[in-house]
Amino acid sequence: MQEKETIAALSTGKGNAALAIIRISGKKTFEILAKCLKPEKRFLSSKEKEIHLYQFYNNKNLKTIDEITAIKYASPRSFTGEDMMEIICHGGEIVVEEIVSCLLKEGITLAEKGEFTKRAFLNGKINLLKAEAIGQIIQSNSRKQYGVAMEAYGGKGEKKLFKWKEKIKRILVDCEAKIEFPEEDDIIGGKKEYTNKIKDIYKDIEKEIKNRKKIKTVENGISIPIIGIANAGKSTLFNKIIGFERVLVHHEEGTTRDAVSEEVIIGGERIKIIDTAGLSETKDLVEKMGIEKTWDNINKSTSIIWVTQANKELHEKEKEILQAVKKDKILGIISKKDLNNGKKKVKTLKEMKIPYIVVSLINDDEREKILIFVKKHVEKIINKEETENGIICTKRQEEIILRMMNKIKNISEKAEVLGEEIISHELRLILNDIAEYVGEIKNEDIINEIFNQFCIGK
């Protein structure tokens, strides 16, 4: 283990809350904490992994900062592998600031992003894939992404890479035997035999890339913009779904210039609902920008809610949307049924096979109906995308696997014409990729880049 500074950071979410955790790691952890915790005797005699109550005090002015609980973890039996403490204090921002600034005065350094996990990795407590999985578990925006990360955390990626490595090593042995004993086909097996093995690995890798693509579509969570012409009831509908009066709703045209969005949980899924600018003819530059943004939202989202008034004819701009967007992406909502039954529009949507409901947004009871409508649609998307969770959970991993795939594709396609020397060279390069993937090759820049994507306190 290298001699490093002792670090500390708030490891829980920001903002006032009941509790907060401050983590401390490094050689001087216990020595410094002994100066800050009362009763000192209790701290000194406390055992590892036991939680005890202390006064955390400023040993410069002897004032108590907070009553806390704290847990000792002795090296190497800690997350980082170093001596560590977890302090659970009251979760007020000022309390946390006071405790951290007290620790800094005692000679502790503020941890950098991901520094705890980086130390855990550098000290051999976790491998790179597990470290990356932790980052993904914390940052995941959808259940799918989180599922992939949890399986990666469990070692799925490692196992698969190990399997590939063993297979490639065996092929390499065959291949190199052929270089040394070019005539003994009967002992070693023909070229055909190992190129088939290479093709099997290629298929396996290709499957992972496909899985990754599917997962990427839901990885960043589901977002559904509400689309319609000005005054169709978009903001009222938005508020109904969100559940409270969030956006200014009034009857002048074009009030929602900027897209406003809120996240809601519908059917256990986190869904971002976006209120957009009405699609209408306009010369106002700001409104034009709003409309451009609306189209941007339509193109980026997996689905849209298309809202239209029961009491008005189908507008040119409304037709435009129905034509531009794939039918299975559209959720039709016909509003203002209190003014008109909306027969004509119902007919249009039926003919186009677009699912729809007819509602009155001034009616409070309709919220449930709308939510169920959205929920059913979301379940359909999720199930459609339901697929085996692949092993790839970060961009770095995806890039390496792609690189490997291209190499192996090249070998498998040209095996007949390539000499054994070239094949064995390429296979060795793939083994290198695998070593990089699982973190056996430690490039400091890459390592720093990976942990820089973490939050502080992790």
Added chain:
Amino acid sequence: MQEKETIAALSTGKGNAALAIIRISGKKTFEILAKCLKPEKRFLSSKEKEIHLYQFYNNKNLKTIDEITAIKYASPRSFTGEDMMEIICHGGEIVVEEIVSCLLKEGITLAEKGEFTKRAFLNGKINLLKAEAIGQIIQSNSRKQYGVAMEAYGGKGEKKLFKWKEKIKRILVDCEAKIEFPEEDDIIGGKKEYTNKIKDIYKDIEKEIKNRKKIKTVENGISIPIIGIANAGKSTLFNKIIGFERVLVHHEEGTTRDAVSEEVIIGGERIKIIDTAGLSETKDLVEKMGIEKTWDNINKSTSIIWVTQANKELHEKEKEILQAVKKDKILGIISKKDLNNGKKKVKTLKEMKIPYIVVSLINDDEREKILIFVKKHVEKIINKEETENGIICTKRQEEIILRMMNKIKNISEKAEVLGEEIISHELRLILNDIAEYVGEIKNEDIINEIFNQFCIGK
């Protein structure tokens, strides 16, 4: 202890972070957790106040939700006095959601605001004053407010109230002795004697009310609006203090319609800097509202930054501010020294004894100068307000103390003419106030109101 539902809640701050704590309290805590934690054997054999590593899994589909650590607290040796668990999980929002929803499916109820602390209070683990202090420690916006809360947490209020109670009880004994033995002045002491004692208590209570008033001025943190006429450089100055480009800055008049604010730490104090709408003549309704808000900000704040251009004459509206605001509240900043040396305005401010600096806001180096200028001023305010931390840390407490003060004032002023019966009656009412203050009288509505001001998870 009453039979209550088993509750759970996220107790740390929201948003993705390295770690999060989920608290569970109630009779079924261990029974339910045994169903969610693997290895079960480890959980069942784990001792109180030891932290162990588990898989938290969904026992419906047997999928692992997260790898967590957890601590057992057995009744009555827990915060709430009930059986309790603290789960430390990865701090991703989805992880937390999954774990909590799993607990809810197992029959646990989501905790209400302050419900953990309320149970601690109802189970006699902490008294009301300590419970209120916890709430204040978490919510405090300034070091001062936090200091008061910490002393309250340490029992300062309780001790003082007990002292008052004992004194009043002794006076009451004297007073009631006089009712029973009206002639025995020589044994009991004269009326004068106990009215003097009452006056002493009055002085003591009055001091607390005065302390409270002083603390209230800094309690909500220091806020400093930046005031000036349109185009004086308010937003540029704001950005300079905040340290990044936050507000749209351009050269048309009147761009900051709404007040924008950011909190910065200057000299260890959290200060809210407010960018305001320029004070100019306008007929635009929205701008008028902005200007009204600016005046509102001037009146509410303890200080203002008055920014003016070196190269322009003193504007009528600028004079208006200098006249309307107390001189020791004003921080003068003369901007655009690159265009003019600002001699005239320097002279004006010197004459008015208003501290000032002359800067160029296009110059990046001037940030430090501005910060030091603000810091010095803030230190002056803080030191001016430096006073003994009183015992009163909530509005409820303030109201009761005020009520007590009025009663005791009344007695001490009219003691000569009031009969002993009335005095003793009034003293008994004050004892009642004290009992209410420290929570000996438990009114359910009041209790609910107190804990409703807490956050969820506390």
